[in-house]
Amino acid sequence: MDEINPDGVPRKVLFVAGAGRSGTSTLAGIVSRLGMHVPLPEVPPDDSNPRGFSEPQWVVDVHDEWLAEALVQVSDSRPSAWFDTGRICSREPARIRVSEWLEPHFDVHPELVVKDPRLSWFLGLWRVAAIRTGATPVFATMLRPPAEVVGSKQKYYANKLGSAHLAASWVNMLLHTERATRPTEGAGSRVFVRYEDLLTDWVKTTMALGHALDLQTIVHTRSDQIREVHRFIDPNLRRVNQTLADLGLPTRLHELTAETWEQLTRLADPDQGADSAEIHETFDQLRAAYTDLYEEAEAISRSTEVHARLQGKRQLLAELEDDTHGRRFADMVPHEVRAAIPPSVRRGVRKALGRERADGQ
Incomplete structure (x- = not known):
């Protein structure tokens, strides 16, 4: 009998993706308090996130290393940036490096959670690495209205890049995250979680996530762990409230951002049965439209x-x-x-x- 895993719970890695300031730390903090394991050491709390990030430090460091090599920013609005990080994702040494890092953490717990705002740039690599360890990768993408994400970044990160850039980088990030997390044979499931739902009723939202992704740690959580999460959750975490109209975006970017948000929220509503070939095609069209818009902007701003x-x-x-x-x-x-x-x-x-x-x- 396995002393670490006496119940024989299958290996799984929950990848928490999404743009920074979307509630990824809140979700990762919840599932870790319910018993899932965040590989140590963790990134320490700071003023922008005093309750902690629930991020493995190694993951942040390796992502920073790869982004620097690829000349890609965390909030990069260039569609071509995905090709730059994609080259790293396809490298065999990088895949081996990640799978070798993952393996010993299963000695602590069979269900791991990996979260980092940079994660989406390398989801393909992590998917392969998890499968190589015998684990099933599953994905939770956090959704927060893009205007609130932009405002939160400007408030807490002293971001000087401007609303248009941050909105464009949100569109770029979420459209490609949607594409990278689509279910494939043997690769597990995915969910999309609205930040507002998590703050309003974290129990209902998290339990639905646990059942959808078949996370045994969440499904069979204990009452003392639930009480700990109640102490962790702050309903006032959503401190930035603004709309797209407040950002003053260029018309076409405003329209694309609004349409992307509308389609993503469909994925967060299981009653609509939205994760279908039809909506995948819609997202493909949105990605193509965003690429066209960006290339037009590049051509105009060449000088x-x-x-x-x-x-x-x-x-x-x-x-x-x-x-x-x-x-x-x-x-x-x-x-x-x-x-x-x-x-x-x-x-x-x-x-x-x-x-x-x-x-x-």
């Missing part, structure tokens, strides 16, 4: 991109030219290093710095 690149080049040249120690930058480079640089390259650098030599020098 801004070029200007920013030129500004960056000018700043770099100014920093190279800056003589903080009373010496030219070139004088700070050892002679043997300068001697190894081809003459044509040295001439190019001097030209860029405006220090071309007269003929014969």
Whole structure:
């Protein structure tokens, strides 16, 4: 008999996905208090989330590493960013690394919960890694009105990127999260959870999640664990209330954001039986429409991109030219290093710095 798992509960990994500030920490905090295991160590609480994140530190660190390599932001509005992270997801060493990290945590508990706002960028990798450990991956995507997500990020993260960018990144994130979590053979189920439902009646919402995903820890939770969650839940967590109209978005982005939210809320309503081929096609059309909108915006703003690149080049040249120690930058480079640089390259650098030599020098 397995002392860790005497009841023979099948291995499962609950992946809690969704945009940051959507209630992912609340859901992960609930299921962990009901007995599911968040691999340790966890990310410590901070002022933006004083009740804790329920995020494994290792997961956050590896996601930061991969996002930096892919040159992708956590809130990235570029549709092409998914191709950049997708290349990492397809790497065999990355899949092995994640599955080897997951494996020993099943010695603690057969049902794990993995949550991180960066998770959606690498869901394909995590799905494969979980299956390789003999676990069934299941998915819960948190849904919060996009205007509230934007407002919460601006309030708690001092985000200066602007409402249009944050709304666009929300659309980009949620449309691709929907696509990445669609059920496939042998890959488990998914649910979509409205943040408002979780705060209004967490017991009903969480128990429905447990039954839908066949999470034995949730289905057979104890009364003392339920009391602990009651102490954890703060009905006033929803401190930002605003609408899309308050964001002043460009018309087409406003329409796409509203339509995406409407379709996602259908997925959160099991009475509609919404997780069907028909709604999948609708989401595919929304992703295509968003890609078209983004490409149009890129084409129109090309001059801004070029200007920013030129500004960056000018700043770099100014920093190279800056003589903080009373010496030219070139004088700070050892002679043997300068001697190894081809003459044509040295001439190019001097030209860029405006220090071309007269003929014969």
